Amino acid sequence: AQSVAQPEDQVNVAEGNPLTVKCTYSVSGNPYLFWYVQYPNRGLQFLLKYITGDNLVKGSYGFEAEFNKSQTSFHLKKPSALVSDSALYFCAVRDSMNTGFQKLVFGTGTRLLVSP
Amino acid sequence: EAQVTQNPRYLITVTGKKLTVTCSQNMNHEYMSWYRQDPGLGLRQIYYSMNVEVTDKGDVPEGYKVSRKEKRNFPLILESPSPNQTSLYFCASSLGGGLADTQYFGPGTRLTVL
Numbered sequence: 001a002q003s004v005a006q007p008e009d010q011v012n013v014a015e016g017n018p019l020t021v022k023c024t025y026s027v028s029g030n031p032y033l034f035w036y037v038q039y040p041n042r043g044l045q046f047l048l049k050y051i052t053g054d055n056l057v058k059g060s061y062g063f064e065a066e067f068n069k070s071q072t073s074f075h076l077k078k079p080s081a082l083v084s085d086s087a088l089y090f091c092a093v094r095d096s097m098n099t100g101f102q103k104l105v106f107g108t109g110t111r112l113l114v115s116p
Numbered sequence: 117e118a119q120v121t122q123n124p125r126y127l128i129t130v131t132g133k134k135l136t137v138t139c140s141q142n143m144n145h146e147y148m149s150w151y152r153q154d155p156g157l158g159l160r161q162i163y164y165s166m167n168v169e170v171t172d173k174g175d176v177p178e179g180y181k182v183s184r185k186e187k188r189n190f191p192l193i194l195e196s197p198s199p200n201q202t203s204l205y206f207c208a209s210s211l212g213g214g215l216a217d218t219q220y221f222g223p224g225t226r227l228t229v230l
Contacts, residue, residue: 092159
């Protein structure tokens with residue numbers, strides 16, 4: 001069965017520093033990977049996705065993610081963190097081996113805290 | 117504005133009192149889903165729908181019902197809520213159900229069952 005792991009419950013970074021939120025995946029076919037962000041008292045907002053092609057995917061709000069097939073990872077990155085980036089981040093995967101509705105499987109989430 | 121809306125946003129109820137959480141999307145999406153979010157567990161799919169009158173179970177369907185009588189609406193029904201259904205619920209929709217289709221989420225409904 002497909003799964004994703006977010007090994008860090010929380011990531012702390014100072015404003016202006018680069019940030020990385022880690023995600024590793026396990027699928028039986030080709031991975032289709034997504035990142036979502038949840039701000040306090042808000043729903044999940046789509047950030048970016050990897051389907052195929054370039055291993056560096058650019059998304060909303062200056063975020064990007066690097067797909068690494070050999071390490072089965074899809075880490076979320078941003079060159080310079082903002083305090084307003086503080087939120088809960090979810091990695092998710094779809095498994096191309098399934099038929100029918102391609103369910104999203106979510107990680108447990110990583111809380112990002114950016115300090116001024 | 118393209119969006120998924122849910123109502124109510126907050127609900128406190130008592131065990132056994134039937135309730136419905138509504139979900140509506142204005143993007144003409146075929147697929148809709150319900151998830152629950154619990155600390156340390158991420159989001160888990162409850163039910164999904166591929167089209168009008170077509171629904172199927174997700175990973176945690178026990179204690180829930182859904183219906184899809186219209187394309188835009190996908191209500192979640194708890195016929196006899198229990199305290200273990202206290203959670204944050206999200207509705208989502210996507211144009212298709214394929215691998216590359218992006219799911220768009222509603223703002224969430226925080227349910228407390230006493």
